[in-house]
Amino acid sequence: MKELELKYGCNPNQKPSRIYMKDGSELPITVLNGKPGYINFLDAFNGWQLVSELKKATGLPAATSFKHVSPAGAAVGLPLSETEAKIYWVDDMGELSPLASAYARARGADRMSSFGDFISLSDVCDADTAKLIKREVSDGVIAPGYEPEALEILKSKKKGGYNVIEIDSNYVPSPVETKDVFGISFEQGRNELNIDSDFLGQNVVTENKDIPDSAKIDLMISLITLKYTQSNSVCYVKGGQAIGIGAGQQSRIHCTRLAGQKADNWWLRQHPKVMGLSFVDKLGRANRDNAIDVYISDEYMDVLADGVWEQTFAVKPDVLTREEKRAWLDKMEDVALGSDAFFPFGDNIERAKKSGVKYIAQPGGSIRDDDVIATCNKYGMAMCFTGIRLFHH
Helix, strand or coil: CCEEEECCCCCCCCCCEEEECCCCCCCCEEEEECCCCHHHHHHHHHHHHHHHHHHHHHCCCEEEEEECCEEEEEEECCCCCHHHHHHCCCCCCCCCCHHHHHHHHHHHCCHHHHCCEEEEECCCECHHHHHHHHCCCEEEEEECCECHHHHHHHHCHHHHCCEEEEECCCCCCCCEEEEEECCEEEEEECCCCCCCHHHHCCCECCCCCCCCHHHHHHHHHHHHHHHCCCCCEEEEEECCEEEEEEECCCCHHHHHHHHHHHHHHHHHCCCHHHHCCCECCCCCHHHHHHHHHHHCCCCCHHHHCCCCHHHCECCCCCCCCHHHHHHHHCCCCCEEEEECCCCCCCHHHHHHHCCCEEEEEECCCCCCHHHHHHHHHHCCCEEEECCCCCCCC
């Protein structure tokens, strides 16, 4: 198949639309089910690059959950704790395969943003992963292959219309990429930067030079995720998964705040009061996610007011106070943070500290690097300068 006609482009009025190979060669993908659209393919191809690089860097199966050409979450296949299994709504599924664990983590980082995602998997999709995907609201999946049982499970999703794409894992794109904007062609070399553990230990600029191997894995996840996130962007990572991604903000501090708030929400979902919420029977996962998001916010009365809470909770919850939230957030530690460009001010580090950040990777090169380093030193953080910017547009 040398080209694939699509229903329309980014919007229904943008026709005609297709994907094709400029050199006339075969497309490196096969659509096994459904009819993926323009944005689906953008998410799929960006996500495939991300998980392929995560797998290469860590040696672990990887998954990402994409929405609007940026990842909502990305993770590698480490085992889930009992708490993680519960907050990701997979505690009823038994022990998951590494690949399924990776997707549970990627989806669970920011379940609100992952609603209706496009999934990318580094490895052949197994039945465990397909069963997990089937129960979530999702637009499609791309992987290098599918076990027969997994493919049948996925084909039954969305009344048979779920998008399933198989990609040739041996495909190597041209080293030069182009795109058209306003009828004008842009050309650049592909970002072939190889991010590995050696990349992180060469220029540690803080007094604290200790970046353990576990933190290096988290920093690699952060930087590889940023490589395929619309800029400006920062990414908080803990325990092998992104827990907060701030994408497409014009201001670096706004990226840091946005991603930090998402990281905080991920941690607050593990608060005993949240873990103990009693929902009414048959309330869907998406509605439970929405209720939790409001409950841990400053707008908690939107779900706790009399005459309202009964629609969601079997027992009216106590308020999770600001003081309780801060006390719980103060327990979050050893978080890794990556930035796709330099931090221009120490205020980014001050905000990161509130979300438990201890390890940082950023390009460096600001005229205020000394201030940023001094702020890290104040909190005993370890920060390395990579010297490489990771803008993606």
